[in-house]
Amino acid sequence: MSDSLKRREYASLEDALRQFPWWPTANLDVIRQIVAEIEIARIYTPPRSGYIGLVREDGGPIVSIHYGYMAGLQNELGKRYWKELPVNRIREGDSVQIGNTEGDPCPECGIVLPISGPCDYCY
Secondary structure: OOHHHOOEEEOOHHHHHOOOOOOOHHHHHHHHHHHOOOOEEEEEEOOOOOOEEEEEOOOOOOEEEOOOEEEEEEOOOOOEEEEEOOOOOOOOOOHHHOOOOEEEEOOOOOOEEEOOOOOOOOO
């Protein structure tokens, strides 16, 4: 398999963050604070490198870190939520949000499948 089709693994969050030098400093500070509270087993980027994935030690949902938000976070009661980062491209009620842009959850890991193909984590 070509290297461009493989998931890349990282030894630390900082190593992974270096792959996204255009991410705003304000977002990086918040990302570091949130990630400090999570016990991480593995850190990766998918073949298309659109986000950073964090595999939890406790087997909980995978946390995905994107340009302007983090998904797969859990509160004390185990309820999942996402966190909007200070600098983002999220638009309230914009027509761009109309329609389903994601597929069904992966039967293996639970991450939402992209409509265009297989699970980026289980690939």
